[in-house]
Amino acid sequence: MRLIVLSLIASLVQAQEHVHVRAQQGKRRADLPDAGPDFWRNVAKKQLEDILNYKPINKRAKNVIIFLGDGMGISTVTAGRIHVGQQQGKTGEEHMLTFDKFPNIALSKTYNTDHMVPDSAGTATAVFTGVKTILAGIGIDGRTERGNCESQLGKEVDSILDWSLAAGKKVGLVTTTRVTHATPASLYSHVADRDWEAPMRTSPDLAILLNGTCRDIARQLVEDKYDIHVVLGGGRRMFFPNTTEDRQNSTLRGSRVDGRDLLTEWEATQQKKGRKSKLVSDVTEFRNLDTANIDYLLGLLAYDHLDFEVDRKNAGGTGLSLTEMTKAAIKILQKSQEKGFFLMVEGGRIDHGHHDSNAIEAMWDMLAFDDAIKTTLEMVNLEETLIIVTADHSHTFTIGGYPDRGAPILGLSLEDGGILAGDKMTFTILSYANGATNERRNVSQEEAMARSYKQPSLVNLRMESHGGEDVGIFANGPMAHLFRGVVEQNYITYVAAYASCVGPYANNCTDIPKCTDCNDASRVSSPFTHFLGICLIWITVRLF
Numbered sequence: 001m002r003l004i005v006l007s008l009i010a011s012l013v014q015a016q017e018h019v020h021v022r023a024q025q026g027k028r029r030a031d032l033p034d035a036g037p038d039f040w041r042n043v044a045k046k047q048l049e050d051i052l053n054y055k056p057i058n059k060r061a062k063n064v065i066i067f068l069g070d071g072m073g074i075s076t077v078t079a080g081r082i083h084v085g086q087q088q089g090k091t092g093e094e095h096m097l098t099f100d101k102f103p104n105i106a107l108s109k110t111y112n113t114d115h116m117v118p119d120s121a122g123t124a125t126a127v128f129t130g131v132k133t134i135l136a137g138i139g140i141d142g143r144t145e146r147g148n149c150e151s152q153l154g155k156e157v158d159s160i161l162d163w164s165l166a167a168g169k170k171v172g173l174v175t176t177t178r179v180t181h182a183t184p185a186s187l188y189s190h191v192a193d194r195d196w197e198a199p200m201r202t203s204p205d206l207a208i209l210l211n212g213t214c215r216d217i218a219r220q221l222v223e224d225k226y227d228i229h230v231v232l233g234g235g236r237r238m239f240f241p242n243t244t245e246d247r248q249n250s251t252l253r254g255s256r257v258d259g260r261d262l263l264t265e266w267e268a269t270q271q272k273k274g275r276k277s278k279l280v281s282d283v284t285e286f287r288n289l290d291t292a293n294i295d296y297l298l299g300l301l302a303y304d305h306l307d308f309e310v311d312r313k314n315a316g317g318t319g320l321s322l323t324e325m326t327k328a329a330i331k332i333l334q335k336s337q338e339k340g341f342f343l344m345v346e347g348g349r350i351d352h353g354h355h356d357s358n359a360i361e362a363m364w365d366m367l368a369f370d371d372a373i374k375t376t377l378e379m380v381n382l383e384e385t386l387i388i389v390t391a392d393h394s395h396t397f398t399i400g401g402y403p404d405r406g407a408p409i410l411g412l413s414l415e416d417g418g419i420l421a422g423d424k425m426t427f428t429i430l431s432y433a434n435g436a437t438n439e440r441r442n443v444s445q446e447e448a449m450a451r452s453y454k455q456p457s458l459v460n461l462r463m464e465s466h467g468g469e470d471v472g473i474f475a476n477g478p479m480a481h482l483f484r485g486v487v488e489q490n491y492i493t494y495v496a497a498y499a500s501c502v503g504p505y506a507n508n509c510t511d512i513p514k515c516t517d518c519n520d521a522s523r524v525s526s527p528f529t530h531f532l533g534i535c536l537i538w539i540t541v542r543l544f
Helices: 002-022 037-052 074-087 120-129 160-166 206-211 217-224 262-272 283-287 309-314 322-333 349-355 359-379 491-500 527-543
Strands: 063-069 104-109 170-178 230-234 277-280 296-300 341-347 385-391 397-399 430-435 457-460 471-476 486-488
Touching: 063 120, 063 359, 063 491, 074 359, 074 397, 074 471, 120 160, 120 491, 160 170, 160 341, 160 491, 170 322, 170 349, 217 262, 230 322, 262 277, 262 296, 283 322, 296 322, 309 359, 322 341, 322 359, 341 359, 349 359, 359 385, 385 491, 486 491
Parallel strands: 063 341, 063 385, 104 486, 170 230, 170 341, 230 296, 277 296, 430 457
Antiparallel strands: 104 471, 385 471, 397 430
């Protein structure tokens, strides 16, 4: 009898919890304005009309901007879309991210030459050089052995940044990670192991980096690629000695054990060349920059990576945003009116949030990534600027259960307030196939949406891994229509190079009409205009 009473009490408590959670769930069908058939018919008609009226911009691109959302798989795009929409007071599912509206979409196959599920080094090399390579390899081809210095010699491959510089364009990169991290490093360096960012005491390959045959990533940026016009991101510690205080925090020291201060060396190189250059490490100073009087900018704006967007927001926006850095980069690069520019912008901490099994980190950095794209569209002319949005790889990130429409994307997966799990415990809408936690327990809505909460996973790993499925390519601007179907990841840079007449297509720019009104409806041939042309020819022949 006592067990029966206790069971009834537990059921009542559980029911009360369900009622409390239900009040926080999404709207039911009858509450939604889009429940009727006319709404959806009109949506479909509008989308069809937009596609029927779309005209490709079939001319060369003066500028190319590649936005790379690190770890931004399809499920991340979907969850990010819902999250951004919910931050705007919508149910979320109906929202469109800025790049969701781009008219040209394809899928990219992300595998490395030696791994089914890739890493950022190999995939970024594919995206920016047009050559697939090994896991952890940067700027080298697939014949290289990871961590083997000698094996990388003669296997170096150039990137679209190199091609654009050779064509006289201005070039830049922006990232929320260290500028020596895998994705940005793939634009300018060549290493057999992505961990060769600097000669650090903890590096197992320290002897290799001190030998001099294979140089670390930070050295290559300063010694070889001082012609890059804009470099913005974090990772200041990779550029100065472990005996020297950080410029912004005297309690911190650099990471280099070779005694070199690459920041001072970069400044000396720019001064020797007589350039209008600026090295900046302070956020306030960065925000007060006079970009009109700067041609070369190195901004190492964090000791390590930049803050997660959720933490930047919680701190009142005092930290630097991806949008701010992107705006500054474009302002400097746009001064090249004749030749144009190439820019890479990475939302790098989307990936870090997923590795932490922390969806709130990834979702807020998705919002910041989309904001940067939106701002960019306000600053450039799409008639002359090709914009590509893609990811390097995915994650084991899923959206599951049958949550109500508009349910908080970071919350519990509940349908009508009920629990769907067979073990009678709650579970979140977002989860991972593997990751930092696989403990199964009851979670409240409040706990699930907390900053520190880590989404559950099936398999426990030190950190969540990448996923191997295809990722999206979203494109707009000149030659964006060349993205369609399922393509190899290295195809991306070939479209960008073809569109902007650089690299392998530097001497192949005569086959596309130079006219500025090629897409004007008045220039499109029709049976009537064809008939008029024949009549004019006949009249001319008869008269003369």
